Amino acid sequence: MMACSPSTTLVSNSLHLNKSTTQCRLHVHPTLSLNQNLRIYSKNFLKLSTTRYHATNTPFVAASAGVESPVLSEDTTGLLDSVKVFDLNGNGIPISDLWKDRKAVVAFARHFGCVLCRKRADYLASKKDILDASGVALVLIGPGSIDQAKAFAEQSQFEGEIYADPTHSSFEALNFVSGVLTTFTPNAGLKIIQLYMEGYRQDWKLSFEKDTVTRGGWKQGGIIVAGPGKNNISYLHKDKEAGDDPEIEDILKACCS
Numbered sequence: 680m681m682a683c684s685p686s687t688t689l690v691s692n693s694l695h696l697n698k699s700t701t702q703c704r705l706h707v708h709p710t711l712s713l714n715q716n717l718r719i720y721s722k723n724f725l726k727l728s729t730t731r732y733h734a735t736n737t738p739f740v741a742a743s744a745g746v747e748s749p750v751l752s753e754d755t756t757g758l759l760d761s762v763k764v765f766d767l768n769g770n771g772i773p774i775s776d777l778w779k780d781r782k783a784v785v786a787f788a789r790h791f792g793c794v795l796c797r798k799r800a801d802y803l804a805s806k807k808d809i810l811d812a813s814g815v816a817l818v819l820i821g822p823g824s825i826d827q828a829k830a831f832a833e834q835s836q837f838e839g840e841i842y843a844d845p846t847h848s849s850f851e852a853l854n855f856v857s858g859v860l861t862t863f864t865p866n867a868g869l870k871i872i873q874l875y876m877e878g879y880r881q882d883w884k885l886s887f888e889k890d891t892v893t894r895g896g897w898k899q900g901g902i903i904v905a906g907p908g909k910n911n912i913s914y915l916h917k918d919k920e921a922g923d924d925p926e927i928e929d930i931l932k933a934c935c936s
Contacts, residue, residue: 756910758852764842765825767832774849778906783816784934787850787900791821791831792885794874795867795922800837802924806931807838813935816840822847822898827885834882850898855917857898867921904933
């Protein structure tokens with residue numbers, strides 16, 4: 680067994696970093712051949728900078744089913760410092776102020792009309808009692824106008840805080856994936872059918888507003904757990920496709936354990 684710091688445990692395409700141990704373990708996924716597992720390990724391992732293996736106060740991030748991003752770079756946290764979002768009253772707030780003095784689960788919606796994002800809002804709000812008991816705020820940010828955010832709030836009855844990012848700068852800073860091929864996927868299509876059967880609906884008026892069509896409609900979102908502290912990002916999930924929600928247990932472990 681090879682010693683390193685911190686330890687890495689690889690399961691399929693998910694990468695989890697643990698600062699508390701000094702062992703490095705490769706866990707072979709039972710449904711994949713050894714060669715497949717080695718290829719996956721190689722692909723992900725090469726993405727890790729060797730300078731990140733020393734002891735550091737830089738926050739480590741457990742990337743679940745989405746795109747793995749073990750550490751937020753200083754460039755990314757610097758970009759976030761310049762991002763401003765707006766509450767439903769039109770007040771501008773530096774995004775890092777949302778978790779500067781508290782811990783927060785912050786969800787990023789594809790856009791305010793998205794049916795998959797309405798499900799994400801309910802998915803997270805279903806655990807709000809646990810978040811409240813742990814003193815963790817629940818926040819949702821969408822790319823779009825304050826009026827779009829107000830419409831989403833009215834339609835979804837989301838129990839957390841809602842902010843608009845008219846310039847999409849938070850999505851750019853976190854480098855969320857984008858493109859038509861990440862939006863129209865078989866998995867996303869099946870989820871949309873299921874959600875319609877459950878009674879969820881897309882707001883087509885919001886979805887076809889010019890800004891959403893030209894920019895927000897093709898960029899995916901994600902979820903972070905952040906704070907207290909402006910640069911303290913302890914969990915990051917980047918959706919690899921529309922509707923790519925991480926396991927709720929992973930989020931709760933990151934924010935409330």
